[in-house]
Amino acid sequence: MMLETIWFVLWGVLWAVYFALDGYDLGLGTLMPLLAKNETERRVMYNAAGPFWDGNQVWLITAGGVTFAAFPGTYAALFSGLYTALMLLLFALILRGVSFEFRRKVDSAAWRRVWDTCHVLGSFLPALLLGVAFANIFKGIPLNAQAINEGTLLDLLNPYGLAGGVLFVLMFALHGALWLGVKAQGEIARRAARAAAGLWLALVVMMTLFLALTAYYTRLFDNYLADPVLFVVLLLPVAGLLQARRALAQEKMGHAWAASAVAIIGVTLFGVTGMFPALLPSSIDPAFSMTIANSASSPKTLTIMLGVALVFVPIVIAYQAWVHVTFSYKVTEADLAYEEAY
Amino acid sequence: MDVLLLSRLQFAFTTFVHFIFVPLTLGLSLLVAYMENRYVRTGDAEYKRMAKFWGKLFLINFALGVVTGIALEFQFGTNWSRYSSYVGDVFGSLLAIEATLAFFLESTFLAVWIFGWKRLSPKLHNVSIWLVALAANLSAFWILMANGWMQNPVGYAIRGERAELASFTALVTNPFAWQQFIHTLCAAYILSGFFVMGISAWHLARGRQVSFFRKSFRIAAPFTLVFALVMVVQGHMHGAEVARTQPTKLAAMESLWETRTRAPQFLFLIPDPANERNRLELLPIPGALSLLAFHSMDAEVQGLKDFAPQDRPPVMLTFISFRTMVALGFLFPLVAAWAWVRRTDPERSPLMLRLLPWMIPLPYLAIQLGWIVAELGRQPWIVYGMMRTEEAFSPGIATGQVVFSLVLFALIYTLLVAVDIFLLAHHGRKGPEERHDVDDGSATATQPGGAGFTTATA
Numbered sequence A: 001m002m003l004e005t006i007w008f009v010l011w012g013v014l015w016a017v018y019f020a021l022d023g024y025d026l027g028l029g030t031l032m033p034l035l036a037k038n039e040t041e042r043r044v045m046y047n048a049a050g051p052f053w054d055g056n057q058v059w060l061i062t063a064g065g066v067t068f069a070a071f072p073g074t075y076a077a078l079f080s081g082l083y084t085a086l087m088l089l090l091f092a093l094i095l096r097g098v099s100f101e102f103r104r105k106v107d108s109a110a111w112r113r114v115w116d117t118c119h120v121l122g123s124f125l126p127a128l129l130l131g132v133a134f135a136n137i138f139k140g141i142p143l144n145a146q147a148i149n150e151g152t153l154l155d156l157l158n159p160y161g162l163a164g165g166v167l168f169v170l171m172f173a174l175h176g177a178l179w180l181g182v183k184a185q186g187e188i189a190r191r192a193a194r195a196a197a198g199l200w201l202a203l204v205v206m207m208t209l210f211l212a213l214t215a216y217y218t219r220l221f222d223n224y225l226a227d228p229v230l231f232v233v234l235l236l237p238v239a240g241l242l243q244a245r246r247a248l249a250q251e252k253m254g255h256a257w258a259a260s261a262v263a264i265i266g267v268t269l270f271g272v273t274g275m276f277p278a279l280l281p282s283s284i285d286p287a288f289s290m291t292i293a294n295s296a297s298s299p300k301t302l303t304i305m306l307g308v309a310l311v312f313v314p315i316v317i318a319y320q321a322w323v324h325v326t327f328s329y330k331v332t333e334a335d336l337a338y339e340e341a342y
Numbered sequence B: 001m002d003v004l005l006l007s008r009l010q011f012a013f014t015t016f017v018h019f020i021f022v023p024l025t026l027g028l029s030l031l032v033a034y035m036e037n038r039y040v041r042t043g044d045a046e047y048k049r050m051a052k053f054w055g056k057l058f059l060i061n062f063a064l065g066v067v068t069g070i071a072l073e074f075q076f077g078t079n080w081s082r083y084s085s086y087v088g089d090v091f092g093s094l095l096a097i098e099a100t101l102a103f104f105l106e107s108t109f110l111a112v113w114i115f116g117w118k119r120l121s122p123k124l125h126n127v128s129i130w131l132v133a134l135a136a137n138l139s140a141f142w143i144l145m146a147n148g149w150m151q152n153p154v155g156y157a158i159r160g161e162r163a164e165l166a167s168f169t170a171l172v173t174n175p176f177a178w179q180q181f182i183h184t185l186c187a188a189y190i191l192s193g194f195f196v197m198g199i200s201a202w203h204l205a206r207g208r209q210v211s212f213f214r215k216s217f218r219i220a221a222p223f224t225l226v227f228a229l230v231m232v233v234q235g236h237m238h239g240a241e242v243a244r245t246q247p248t249k250l251a252a253m254e255s256l257w258e259t260r261t262r263a264p265q266f267l268f269l270i271p272d273p274a275n276e277r278n279r280l281e282l283l284p285i286p287g288a289l290s291l292l293a294f295h296s297m298d299a300e301v302q303g304l305k306d307f308a309p310q311d312r313p314p315v316m317l318t319f320i321s322f323r324t325m326v327a328l329g330f331l332f333p334l335v336a337a338w339a340w341v342r343r344t345d346p347e348r349s350p351l352m353l354r355l356l357p358w359m360i361p362l363p364y365l366a367i368q369l370g371w372i373v374a375e376l377g378r379q380p381w382i383v384y385g386m387m388r389t390e391e392a393f394s395p396g397i398a399t400g401q402v403v404f405s406l407v408l409f410a411l412i413y414t415l416l417v418a419v420d421i422f423l424l425a426h427h428g429r430k431g432p433e434e435r436h437d438v439d440d441g442s443a444t445a446t447q448p449g450g451a452g453f454t455t456a457t458a
Helices: A002-035 A039-049 A053-070 A072-081 A083-102 A109-139 A159-183 A187-217 A220-226 A228-249 A253-275 A299-326 A333-337 B003-042 B045-078 B081-115 B122-151 B168-172 B175-205 B210-245 B247-254 B288-294 B315-341 B350-359 B361-376 B399-430 B451-455
Strands: A278-280 B156-159 B162-165 B265-272 B277-285 B381-383
Touching (some): A002 A039, A002 A253, A002 A299, A039 A109, A039 A159, A039 A187, A039 A333, A053 B045, A072 A083, A072 B081, A083 A109, A083 B399, A109 A159, A109 A253, A159 A253, A187 A228, A187 A253, A220 A228, A299 B162, B003 B122, B003 B175, B003 B210, B003 B361, B081 B168, B081 B381, B122 B381, B175 B350, B175 B399, B210 B315, B247 B315, B265 B288, B315 B361, B350 B361
């Protein structure tokens, strides 16, 4: 069970890192109609995400690929079980992805409006859908003995699922506003900081509500009550949020952004820890849940994959960190005039 | 219409669309990296303009390649859940490795390349596009090891209710997968070469930016010819590997019904699948099929009738696709040789300049036909000889769900492909910026209305 447990942890961490990275560029897209007042400001927002969004999105592909490789049973049940929600997520991400590349390739305001709309919807919807999906995963979906989801898309939109959706939208929006604070200057940077302060308050309220609902709708706290040491995981989102507010007040936007990343990682790990050893709990009968015992790959595959992950994931983290540092400069007029800019 | 058929249509459609964009990414990344390399070595700013111009077309193409790729990874789980849980232990790891080793590198350093022209040293900037090219070709390796395993499953053992990995080494040394890998790379390089030659020829025929496009042509012509020649030999080797491992596919490719030794190759043939025979067989080369397939005139080639009807792939489409692909495969080295002969003075052959833009779609066609042969010819198996396609789809999804996603895929992809081709044609025709514009982007006035940004580069 050791290998399976290691992979369970890695699986949770991969999703957490994905949310912490793609979260801010999805948040930027979501906030665009609220924070950008004109074309220049919209371009500042596009270019704040510019050098990073594509690399960030690969964490989703990797999280999906690792689910497939390490827990094929979960991958099969999860992806077919959430079919329509995942297809909507996919279409949204497709439209968002091309909007970066297409919008500046034809010089027309109407053309740009089309891709701006795709960009905003394609950023907001993934945040919402990922939140709804993960809240439902935390809660469990009606998985039967054949690992088939007996529920429908509408069943995902239960109060807890919706709360998860709102939580993710707020989390990503705050994360995006803080990143805009890092990358922008002048009026839009001040607007981003003000928005971040408001979003922070809304997020604190929403997170408290979500925790209360979690106790009511899910069995996540069972693991914590069985082994109270686990409650340290909850320190991550709490400390992350407090630190984010402090750094924001001191106008240290980079620190605030990093603290917000810790909070997002903490929320994800809080849910994942509560689910252990299930990756996809069944709300019909815990015996039907997809767990590390009944859905994992063979020890041989897990060992080979572990070798690959231990060597290459640190390399990926190193060069992505280098990119974030190298390209964390403030977006200036000169940067916008640069012909390759978005 | 049921979930199985709809899921097959959806996978076929999304794969075809994805593969419109992949080959150009594989080849053009190398050419752009080489052009920038020439700039770094010689200091000739024209090579920098070349890297930027061809790089812009590369980026327009790349955007759709990335987003349509995610759709494929998702679909194994959404539409083919029984396949995923049955073979995930073997197949899933290849996809996960592809993402970890290749996709991160490709996406991260492409962004570095786009935004790094002024922020990195020329050498480091050039390294970033070489890394993109390496990563793109590396991703081709892993995904073709995965597809090659579906064609010729090796290194696995059936334990309990699923296939489990027995030998990872067998997986990455699968001879069939290697043939597919080399075949796909050659095809992608030929396509990219014709793409660059076609657009260059279009401008040269109009006398525009002559020095710029002559240089581009000069790089693309030998590149195309080399791989078009390699392809003729390698295509044969790939076919021989099919003969060794997939007898039903070979028989469908050749529309061979009766098993026979000294099997002839008919230069002209019309299949008649309904009556399990050929309507017309003309111009036989005696023993040629046996020779090509098994390197011996006397070798026995199995006919379709040796297999139960439910074990045979669709003959007509496999046959036509194969024939057309092979014909194109012989056409490419001829045209590429012509271009190579004229590599230093292409304007002296106006006929060639007129022909080359029309060549651009043909490698695209050949590649799509090749995938029809590979995937349709593999039917009725999803993993050849091991798991049938009809056993592989998701039991838990409803027809309505797949109709919904298929309709949206059709709408969104059609729209995006149209936009993408429009943008490629628009920017390809517009040509590179005039020389004096290249290094003074920062001097351009920025207007809040935004029009200033795009006109600056016009």
